[in-house]
Amino acid sequence: MVVTPLREVPLPPEWGIGLSLKDESAQPSGSVKHRLLRAAFVQALAAGQITEGGTVVMASAGPAAVAGAYFARMLGLDFVVVVPRSTRPEKVAAIEAAGGRCHPYHPPAAIYQEARRLAADTGGFHLDHFAAAHAIDWRGVTSTDGVRGGKVTGGGHAGDGSAGYGDGVFRGGDVRGGAVEGGAGGGHIAGEIFEQLGRSPEWIVAGAGTGATSATIGRFLRYHGYETRLAVADPENSAYFPGWASGVSDYATGMPSRIEGIGRPRMEPGFLPSAIDLVVPVPDAAAVGALAHLRALTGIAAGGSTGTCLWAAWRLIDRMRAEGRRGDVVVVMGDAGAAPVLDGDAYAAAIGRFLETGSLDVPQ
The missing domain is CATH 3.40.50.1100 (Rossmann fold)
Incomplete structure (x- = not known):
C-alpha cells in the first residue's frame, strides 16, 4: 500500500x-481517483462482474480514466474509455499511456450512455465510477470479503462476496504490491x-x-x-x-x-x-x-x-x-x-x- x-x-x-x-x-497511477478505482475494481471482481480477459468500459476524460486504465492493465483487461471528442490530446495520451483505449464521442453529455451501449455490445462490464463512489470503505478498515492479500480468492458465486474464478488470480493480474490489496x-x-x-x-x-x-x-x-x-x-x-x-x-x-x-x-x-x-x-x-x-x-x-x-x-x-x-x-x-x-x-x-x-x- x-x-x-x-x-x-x-x-x-x-x-x-x-x-x-x-x-x-x-x-x-498518478491519479487522485486511485483509491476509488481500486475499490471499484475489487468490488466488481468480488461480485463476478469482471471476467478474465474481458473488457471494461467507462466514460470519463479525467483522473478516473487514468486510474481505471492502470488497474485494468494490471489485471490483463481490455479497457475502453469513452471521452468527449473535445478532450485535450495530452489527456488522451495519458489515458493511453496507462493502458486504456479512447473512444471519442459527441456530444459530451452523451458519453455515459455511449459507454453503457459499448459495454452491452461487447459483452463487457460498464464501470460507472459515479455509482461506485460508495465502494470505498469510509471506516478505514477492510470490508470486502473474498479478497485477501491482493488476490481474488476462488470458488464463489457472483454476488456472494467472492469471485468464483477457480484459483482466483487472473493470469498477469495478481494485484499485489500496493494495488488492490486489503479489500475495498x-x-x-x-x-x-x-x-x-x-x-x-x-x-x-x-x-x-x-x-x-x-x-x-x-x-x-x-x-x-x-x-x-x-x-x-x-x-x-x-x-x-x-x-x-x-x-x-x-x-x-x-x-x-x-x-x-x-x-x-x-x-x-x-x-x-x-x-x-x-x-x-x-x-x-x-x-x-x-x-x-x-x-x-x-x-x-x-x-x-x-x-x-x-x-x-x-x-x-x-x-x-x-x-x-x-x-x-x-x-x-x-x-x-x-x-x-x-x-x-x-x-x-x-x-x-x-x-x-x-x-x-x-x-x-
Whole structure:
C-alpha cells in the first residue's frame, strides 16, 4: 500500500498554523481517483462482474480514466474509455499511456450512455465510477470479503462476496504490491493524514468530482468522532455549492466545470452534503493564481483542482487567524495536470501580501 506524502507549504511560524498538501498524485497511477478505482475494481471482481480477459468500459476524460486504465492493465483487461471528442490530446495520451483505449464521442453529455451501449455490445462490464463512489470503505478498515492479500480468492458465486474464478488470480493480474490489496478502501486517506501529522488537523480541504473523496473523509471523521472539519472547494459552474447551500439534492447548473476532475453540472449521488461542514465557492482565476503562487513559493507544480482547494485553504487560514485559532489545514492535492488559461495574477499577489501582512484581501 502506497502512503502518499504530505508536502508542507511554509507559513509564518508566529501564526501557529500549518498548511500541508496530501499529494495523491504520488499514487502509482498518478491519479487522485486511485483509491476509488481500486475499490471499484475489487468490488466488481468480488461480485463476478469482471471476467478474465474481458473488457471494461467507462466514460470519463479525467483522473478516473487514468486510474481505471492502470488497474485494468494490471489485471490483463481490455479497457475502453469513452471521452468527449473535445478532450485535450495530452489527456488522451495519458489515458493511453496507462493502458486504456479512447473512444471519442459527441456530444459530451452523451458519453455515459455511449459507454453503457459499448459495454452491452461487447459483452463487457460498464464501470460507472459515479455509482461506485460508495465502494470505498469510509471506516478505514477492510470490508470486502473474498479478497485477501491482493488476490481474488476462488470458488464463489457472483454476488456472494467472492469471485468464483477457480484459483482466483487472473493470469498477469495478481494485484499485489500496493494495488488492490486489503479489500475495498485499503489505506484510508484521512487515516494517513492523521498518522502523518501526529495530531488532528483543524480542516481537511478536498475537491468534489464524483463526491467519493469528500464523502469518504467526512464519514471517517464522524465515525471516529474527530473534531476535524471538512471543507469542499467548488469551482465555477458546479452544482455542489448551490446544491449544498440550498439543500436541493437534485440541483443542476447545466454548465460544465473548467477545472479538470472536480465540479459537476449536477449533484452526483456520491456527493454527501451531510458529511461536509463547509463548501467554498472558488473563482477559477483564484485557482490559477493559487497555483502560480504555490509554484513560486515551493516549486510544486500542481493542477487546477489543487489550485481550487488551495484558494479555499487560504480563505480558511484567514478565518482561523481572525478567530485566534491555531492548528493545521490539509489540502488533498489531486492532480498535476493543466489548469485553465486565465489571469490569476491578482489572486497570486493577494496570497503574497497575506503572508507578509497577515490580512487576506480578496480581489473583487
